Amino acid sequence: MKKEKLVIRELQTPEEFRQTEAISRLAWQFNDLAISPVSDLIASTHSGGLTAGVFSGKQMLGFVHSLPRVNQGQPCQHSHLLAVHPKAQGKGLSIRLKLYQREWCLAHNIRLITWTYDPFFLKNARLNLGRLRATVRTFLPNFYGAMGGIYGELPTDRFEVAWRLLDPLVERAAQGEESAVVHEEEKLPVVTNPRSIPAAPRLAVTFPAGAPALYQTDPAGSIKERRRFARIVGPLLEKGYEVTGVTLLRKGPAYVFDLR
Numbered sequence: 001m002k003k004e005k006l007v008i009r010e011l012q013t014p015e016e017f018r019q020t021e022a023i024s025r026l027a028w029q030f031n032d033l034a035i036s037p038v039s040d041l042i043a044s045t046h047s048g049g050l051t052a053g054v055f056s057g058k059q060m061l062g063f064v065h066s067l068p069r070v071n072q073g074q075p076c077q078h079s080h081l082l083a084v085h086p087k088a089q090g091k092g093l094s095i096r097l098k099l100y101q102r103e104w105c106l107a108h109n110i111r112l113i114t115w116t117y118d119p120f121f122l123k124n125a126r127l128n129l130g131r132l133r134a135t136v137r138t139f140l141p142n143f144y145g146a147m148g149g150i151y152g153e154l155p156t157d158r159f160e161v162a163w164r165l166l167d168p169l170v171e172r173a174a175q176g177e178e179s180a181v182v183h184e185e186e187k188l189p190v191v192t193n194p195r196s197i198p199a200a201p202r203l204a205v206t207f208p209a210g211a212p213a214l215y216q217t218d219p220a221g222s223i224k225e226r227r228r229f230a231r232i233v234g235p236l237l238e239k240g241y242e243v244t245g246v247t248l249l250r251k252g253p254a255y256v257f258d259l260r
Helices: 014-028 038-046 093-107 122-131 168-174 213-217 219-238
Strands: 007-010 050-056 059-069 076-084 112-117 135-140 158-164 202-206 241-249 252-259
Touching: 007 093, 014 038, 014 050, 014 059, 014 076, 038 050, 038 059, 050 093, 059 093, 059 112, 076 093, 093 112, 093 122, 093 168, 112 122, 122 241, 122 252, 135 219, 202 219, 202 241, 213 219, 219 241
Parallel strands: 076 112
Antiparallel strands: 007 050, 050 059, 059 076, 112 158, 135 158, 135 241, 202 252, 241 252
């Protein structure tokens, strides 16, 4: 069987931009009002952003979209969208799109990319923190408000990722190196109460497994977990910790927090 040839490149025509809508709809199950309009993507790309797709022939399998950000004290792109067609997921396309975005930014003298993601998405956490070696210093409660789709009525809490493109860890990650896994036997202190934070340079905070399916099967439990997580994470970040990794403990998945 002939191996599929994939090409990643910037989008060039309105018709190509229009393919992002279908992929977004399938990936996130949003209604049309929650899908970023083609005109917005074209305008922000024209104004210095990036919209790139991974193609098999003329068919787009996934895309990444970022726009200029001006409040970071240095040239920066904010990566607003990344989606892969459900039938093409699990093939490493998200990583390839992010690495393309990194090379594009470096070619345009941009050294920082930010984006947000749902902290309960274990797959995204592994990509962002483990594979790409980005870090998190900001928690944004209910960032988008109610979005529906896979989130239902859940608050859209988000971690904001900072990807420092010339950090040595990031450079090694771009060559394929992943972060070391933190093991249970390291006796990592697990924070369960924001009023009782252990005096340790490295801590862990657990989060529920199974998102986003969990949001549909147990919406009440998901909201309860959301509130618990927010009560703990906010004070940790305020104390100077940053999220540097994700691991699996006996209690389930957990974020690793290191004191800066």
